[in-house]
Each structure stands twice: as C-alpha cells, then as structure tokens.
Amino acid sequence: MSSSPESSAAARFARIEALPMRSVGAATGLRPHELWGSVRAILSHREMLDLLIRRDLKARYKDSTLGFFWSLARPLMQLGIYFVVVGQFLAAARGIPDFAVYIFAGLTAMGLFTEIVVGATGSILGNAGLVKKVYVPREVFPLASVGSALFNFMIQLVVLLGATILVGKPPLHWQIFYAIPALAVLVVYGTALGLLFSSLNVYLRDVQYLVELGTMLLFWASPIVYSWQMVSEQLKSFPLLLDIYTNNPLTLAVIGFQKAFWVAGEDVPQPSDLLLRLTIALLIGIVLLFVSHRVFLRLQGNFAQEL
Amino acid sequence: MTTPLTTTPAPEVVRITNVSKRFTVRKDSSIKERIVTFGRAGRKHRQDFWALRGVSLDIHAGSTIGLIGHNGSGKSTLLKVIGGIIDPTEGTVEERGRLAALLELGAGFHPDLTGRENVYLNASVLGLSRDETDSKFDDIVAFSGIGDFIDTQVKFYSSGMYVRLAFAVAVHTDPDVLLVDEVLAVGDEAFQRKCLDKIRSFQAEGRTIIIVSHSLGQITELCDRAVLLNAGRIVYDGDPAIAVARFRDILDERRIAEDDKAAEGEPAAVTVEPRILGAELEVIGGNDRGEVIPGSDIRITVDLESDLPVERWRCAIQIDSVLGTGVYGTTSDRIGVHPTVLQGRRRVEFLLKDARFGTGKYFVNISLMDDAGRHLDDARLACSFNVEQYALSAGIIHMAPEFVDRGEPAS
Numbered sequence: 001m002s003s004s005p006e007s008s009a010a011a012r013f014a015r016i017e018a019l020p021m022r023s024v025g026a027a028t029g030l031r032p033h034e035l036w037g038s039v040r041a042i043l044s045h046r047e048m049l050d051l052l053i054r055r056d057l058k059a060r061y062k063d064s065t066l067g068f069f070w071s072l073a074r075p076l077m078q079l080g081i082y083f084v085v086v087g088q089f090l091a092a093a094r095g096i097p098d099f100a101v102y103i104f105a106g107l108t109a110m111g112l113f114t115e116i117v118v119g120a121t122g123s124i125l126g127n128a129g130l131v132k133k134v135y136v137p138r139e140v141f142p143l144a145s146v147g148s149a150l151f152n153f154m155i156q157l158v159v160l161l162g163a164t165i166l167v168g169k170p171p172l173h174w175q176i177f178y179a180i181p182a183l184a185v186l187v188v189y190g191t192a193l194g195l196l197f198s199s200l201n202v203y204l205r206d207v208q209y210l211v212e213l214g215t216m217l218l219f220w221a222s223p224i225v226y227s228w229q230m231v232s233e234q235l236k237s238f239p240l241l242l243d244i245y246t247n248n249p250l251t252l253a254v255i256g257f258q259k260a261f262w263v264a265g266e267d268v269p270q271p272s273d274l275l276l277r278l279t280i281a282l283l284i285g286i287v288l289l290f291v292s293h294r295v296f297l298r299l300q301g302n303f304a305q306e307l
Numbered sequence: 308m309t310t311p312l313t314t315t316p317a318p319e320v321v322r323i324t325n326v327s328k329r330f331t332v333r334k335d336s337s338i339k340e341r342i343v344t345f346g347r348a349g350r351k352h353r354q355d356f357w358a359l360r361g362v363s364l365d366i367h368a369g370s371t372i373g374l375i376g377h378n379g380s381g382k383s384t385l386l387k388v389i390g391g392i393i394d395p396t397e398g399t400v401e402e403r404g405r406l407a408a409l410l411e412l413g414a415g416f417h418p419d420l421t422g423r424e425n426v427y428l429n430a431s432v433l434g435l436s437r438d439e440t441d442s443k444f445d446d447i448v449a450f451s452g453i454g455d456f457i458d459t460q461v462k463f464y465s466s467g468m469y470v471r472l473a474f475a476v477a478v479h480t481d482p483d484v485l486l487v488d489e490v491l492a493v494g495d496e497a498f499q500r501k502c503l504d505k506i507r508s509f510q511a512e513g514r515t516i517i518i519v520s521h522s523l524g525q526i527t528e529l530c531d532r533a534v535l536l537n538a539g540r541i542v543y544d545g546d547p548a549i550a551v552a553r554f555r556d557i558l559d560e561r562r563i564a565e566d567d568k569a570a571e572g573e574p575a576a577v578t579v580e581p582r583i584l585g586a587e588l589e590v591i592g593g594n595d596r597g598e599v600i601p602g603s604d605i606r607i608t609v610d611l612e613s614d615l616p617v618e619r620w621r622c623a624i625q626i627d628s629v630l631g632t633g634v635y636g637t638t639s640d641r642i643g644v645h646p647t648v649l650q651g652r653r654r655v656e657f658l659l660k661d662a663r664f665g666t667g668k669y670f671v672n673i674s675l676m677d678d679a680g681r682h683l684d685d686a687r688l689a690c691s692f693n694v695e696q697y698a699l700s701a702g703i704i705h706m707a708p709e710f711v712d713r714g715e716p717a718s
Binding site: 008009010012013015016017019020021022023024045047048051052054055058059062063130131132133134135136301302304305 | 317318319320322330368369387388389390391392393394399400401402403404408417419420424427428431432433436437460483511512513514
C-alpha cells in the first residue's frame with residue numbers, strides 16, 4: 001500500500017481504467033474465444049483445485065487412526081471376497097492364472113472410474129456452501145473429485161505393483177504401455193459423466209442413486225471377476241452382442257489395464273486390435289467430455305438458486 | 308459523505324445493462340413427480356417469478372453503494388448477479404478489477420481442516436494466489452487475533468474466532484470491488500467496529516463497496532449512494548437519506564394496503580371502536596419551504612372518534628427519525644391533562660415549542676391509549692416534517708457548534 005490513501009486510490013483508479021470490461025459469469029457460447037475462456041477460467045484456478053483436492057483427502061480420514069489405510073481396505077476386502085467366492089467356490093479362477101493379480105488389476109481400474117463418477121456427482125451438492133456464496137468456475141468441484149480419486153488410485157496402483165512383484169511377475173514387458181490409453185479412457189469418461197451428473201444432480205436428486213446403480217451394472221458388465229474369454233465363448237453365435245460387450249469403453253480400459261499389469265495372462269485370448277479400439281473410444285470420450293462440459297456450463301447458471 | 312478524488316471522474320467498475328432474472332418455482336422435484344406432471348400438467352406445477360426486471364446500473368470506482376428494499380424486492384438477487392453467483396435471464400453484467408464477495412463469513416470453511424489450511428483455501432476461493440497468501444499470512448493471523456490456535460481444526464473454534472478469521476481473510480484479499488451482504492451484523496460490538504473501520508479505510512483507498520443491509524442506519528452512515536428496489540425494479544437511485552425515506556414510504560404503503568385487505572374481509576362494524584381519524588402537522592415559524600428551523604414550533608392536531616364512551620384515556624405522540632429511532636415522545640398524561648370522557652368526535656392538539664432537531668425527515672406516530680396504557684388505536688407515521696439543512700453538524704439534535712484552536716497548552 002502506498003504512502004497515503006488518496007494516492008493509492010488514484011493508482012487504483014488508473015489501474016482499473018486500463019482494464020477492459022469483462023462479462024460476469026461463465027461463457028456458455030460456442031464461439032472460439034468463449035470456448036477458450038471457459039477452459040482458461042479453470043486453468044487460472046488450478047491452485048484452488050489443488051487445495052480442494054488436498055481438502056477432500058485430508059478431511060476424509062482426518063480423525064481416524066489408520067487414515068489412508070481405509071482407502072485401501074475396501075478394494076482389499078473386495079479382492080479377498082472375489083478371490084475366494086468367485087475364484088474358488090464358483091471356479092472362475094480355473095482358466096485364469098494369477099487370479100488375484102487379475103482381479104486386483106480390474107478392481108483398480110474400475111475403482112478409479114467409480115470413484116470419479118460417484119464423487120463428482122455429489123460434489124456440487126457437497127460444496128453447496130461455496131457454490132451459493134462465491135463465484136468460482138464450478139467445474140473445479142467435480143474436478144477436485146477426479147483429483148482425489150486419482151490420488152487413491154495411485155496408492156492402489158502401488159499395491160498392485162507390489163502384488164505383481166510378490167507373485168514373481170513384475171510387468172516388465174512392452175504391454176505395460178497399454179496402461180496409458182486405458183487410464184486415459186477411464187479418466188476422460190469418468191470426468192465427462194461426472195460433470196454431467198454433478199450438474200443434473202442439482203436439479204434432480206435422484207441422479208445420485210441412479211449413478212450408484214449404474215456403476216454396479218458397469219462393474220459386472222466388464223471382465224473383472226471373470227474373463228473376457230468366458231463371455232466370448234458364451235456369445236460365440238452372437239458376434240454382434242459380443243462386439244457390443246467388448247466395445248464398452250470401460251471393458252476396453254479394464255482389458256487394457258489387465259494386459260499391462262497381469263503378466264501371467266499374455267497367452268490368454270483377448271479382443272483383437274485392442275489399441276485401435278481404445279483409441280477410438282478415447283476420441284469419442286473426448287467429444288463426450290466436450291459436450292458434457294457445455295451442458296454443465298448451461299446448467300450451472302442456476303445452481304445457486306436450486307441448492 | 309465525501310469520497311476522495313471527486314475531481315477526476317472515477318472509472319466504471321460494474322456496468323449492469325437491462326438485467327432481468329426469472330425464477331421458476333417448481334412444486335415437484337423428483338423424477339417420479341416430474342414424469343407424472345409432464346407436459347401440460349407440468350406447467351401448473353410451475354410458477355414464474357421475476358426477481359429483477361430491467362435493472363440498469365453503472366457503478367463507479369471508489370463509491371459505496373447501498374442496496375435497500377424489503378424482503379423479496381430483489382436486492383440480494385442483484386448482489387448475486389453482480390457477483391456472478393446467479394446468471395441473469397436477460398441482460399448483461401460487465402465488470403473489471405478484482406471482485407470479492409463477503410456474502411457469508413466463513414462460507415467454505417471446512418470444520419475438519421486447521422485454521423491455516425482454511426486460510427489458504429478460503430483465500431484461494433476469494434481469488435488470492437498461494438504466493439500472495441504466503442506474504443499476507445502473518446497479517447491475516449495478526450488481524451484475526453487467533454494466535455496459536457491457527458493450527459487447530461476450526462471445528463474447535465468458538466464462533467467468534469471463526470468469524471474473526473474469516474473476516475481477516477476476506478479483507479486481506481485486496482479487492483477492487485467488495486460485495487457485502489448483511490455480514491456486518493455478526494460478532495460483538497468491538498468486532499463490528501473493527502469491520503466498519505476496515506470498510507472506512509477501504510473507502511479511503513478508493514475501493515468500491517456494494518452493501519445489502521436491513522440496517523438503514525448503516526446505509527446512510529456508510530454509503531454515498533443508495534439504490535432502492537421494489538418488486539425487482541429500481542425505484543430510486545441517489546442520495547441515501549432520500550432513498551431511505553422513500554423506502555419508508557413503500558413500507559407504509561404496503562402496511563396500508565395490507566390493512567385495507569384485512570378490512571375488506573370484515574363486515575363494516577356497526578359501532579365504531581375508539582380510533583384515530585387522522586392527524587395534521589403545522590410548522591409555526593419555519594422557513595419559506597415549510598421546514599422546521601431551530602426555534603420553530605410544531606403543532607400536531609389529532610382527530611379522535613369513539614361510539615362507546617371511553618372514561619379515562621390519553622393521547623401519545625412519538626417522533627421517529629428516518630432510521631426509526633425514537634427521538635421524542637410525550638403523552639397528554641405526562642403533560643398533566645386528563646381529558647373528559649371520549650364519545651363521538653374529538654379534536655386534540657399538541658404544541659411542541661422551540662423544536663431543535665438535526666437535519667432530516669421525521670415521522671410522527673400517534674397512539675390512543677386507555678388508563679392502563681393499553682393501545683386502543685395507533686396511527687404509525689401519521690404525519691411528518693422536514694428539518695432545514697444545517698451544514699455545521701449531523702445527527703438528530705440541533706446545537707450550534709464552535710471550534711477554537713488554542714495552540715500548544717501552557718503547562
């Protein structure tokens with residue numbers, strides 16, 4: 001602050017005079033500068049996004065003694081149940097070598113998607129206090145859920161890598177690069193759906209329950225606790241159905257993930273042209289992300305009054 | 308009040324052009340209800356409500372603007388539209404400079420995080436970068452007076468500490484435009500004083516402040532311009548004292564309209580309860596515009612009526628300032644007059660001699676009471692008078708001031 005209030009006021013006026021007038025609120029149009037403007041608004045709030053992610057992570061297990069262990073407890077428990085019940089009792093493990101690694105690779109991939117979508121869907125409602133009182137680009141709230149989901153995913157990934165070393169088959173092969181498009185598909189689709197559902201959920205609270213049902217359906221619609229080979233045998237006479245099943249972007253991502261980390265499954269039959277399929281799914285996902293961002297921007301104008 | 312730099316024209320910071328906002332009130336909010344009431348039937352479940360209608364406003368840097376109006380007049384909606392929290396249905400809002408909204412102290416404080424973590428988060432929500440927060444962090448803690456508790460989770464804070472910390476963050480964000488919604492009403496007196504002091508120094512630094520408040524005293528005290536909204540439209544825009552007076556008129560009209568509505572429902576009473584028919588006010592020895600000057604007399608004539616005889620009764624007057632503060636009051640009882648039985652019509656008169664009021668508008672309330680002081684009838688704001696502009700002082704009483712500079716005291 002300068003020497004006297006008057007001179008600081010004069011300096012302030014001069015500075016304000018030099019600034020251009022800008023429209024208040026989010027740009028919702030489709031002209032290039034508006035498209036860029038909505039992205040730039042998010043980029044300029046990355047520090048806040050970072051703090052929100054930290055807040056989500058810190059607040060979640062703040063008063064629990066074991067802290068982050070609990071974010072691992074659920075997938076480990078799932079692993080145990082599926083390994084014993086599905087793998088041994090239902091004998092799904094028979095055709096799948098290193099069944100535990102196989103399940104955990106799928107669980108990790110699917111867990112990321114589920115956590116992104118479920119977390120993002122409730123994010124606007126969960127931050128109602130902020131949304132109603134201050135203007136920030138509202139995309140930061142679902143994006144913060146994506147960030148904290150990615151953090152938990154990283155922890156699980158470390159555990160997964162540990163497991164592969166434990167069984168003596170670390171993923172030191174070229175297929176490890178399948179993890180990159182698979183991860184991209186999971187994040188892009190998760191973010192697209194998360195943005196869409198978080199904005200719809202403000203208007204219709206039923207959406208969060210639908211999302212929970214939907215993620216459960218998607219979990220069983222992907223080869224996580226059973227193998228793709230089992231499905232392809234069942235659907236041998238219905239190639240169209242098999243195509244539909246296989247080209248589910250989540251199924252592709254899960255298979256890609258298993259290909260990357262499940263070394264024992266190198267000889268197991270898998271869908272052809274996986275990389276091409278993943279690339280197409282990714283491109284469609286990016287279009288979907290764009291569309292859902294536009295929908296989000298349209299709907300966010302009335303968030304404050306609907307909450 | 309005078310703002311610095313009235314010589315150079317201040318740049319515009321906010322430009323509101325023809326803004327309207329429609330709220331759609333729905334009575335159904337689940338999918339089931341939405342589907343059941345789809346289409347034509349759905350329209351019956353919707354109700355449109357215009358919170359703002361064609362509002363245009365230019366706000367210049369360095370001014371302090373009060374938005375006033377009764378509940379539902381659209382003042383908070385307007386503030387939210389300026390803050391970008393609600394998008395207008397029609398029209399545009401443009402602005403420049405850094406804008407901070409002090410809409411609710413501590414909005415977004417997370418109870419499980421420590422004070423330090425919340426300071427960083429809240430500062431970034433209000434638009435401060437991490438480096439800026441780093442450099443101001445010590446100032447923020449010092450201003451809040453939180454001390455060592457800064458590393459304690461805020462859920463263990465007392466409500467006073469919570470508010471102090473939130474306010475400290477908000478005022479250290481260096482805003483060009485500050486939006487304030489009723490927050491000055493929180494905290495103890497010392498804290499409120501601190502808030503007001505900070506707002507005054509903001510004014511001196513050429514920051515623009517837009518305030519929504521129900522405290523009309525605050526509006527006239529702090530603002531150099533006031534905007535009166537009624538049913539979503541701007542009714543008056545200008546001098547705060549006049550805006551506040553106009554606001555009182557609107558409140559009064561509403562009260563009368565409500566009274567009329569209530570009266571319509573009832574059948575006309577055969578017997579007339581004791582009531583005040585009307586009142587007139589006359590300024591004796593005022594200036595040529597009929598305004599009261601120091602030393603004027605004020606005569607208030609009141610007409611009363613009652614069909615039933617009222618044995619012992621008294622008449623009371625109270626003079627209120629524009630802000631609704633009682634300034635003066637007296638009753639026939641106090642004066643020592645015990646009028647005879649009231650039956651039929653009666654005219655009584657109060658003569659207030661040598662009135663010495665401060666500049667402004669004053670309202671007279673009249674009450675008819677029985678012996679025990681129970682109100683038989685009240686005429687709120689029955690009449691009013693204006694007091695001539697007196698440049699040497701402000702406030703509700705008149706005194707002729709003098710100022711003498713006697714130099715260094717001889718010790």
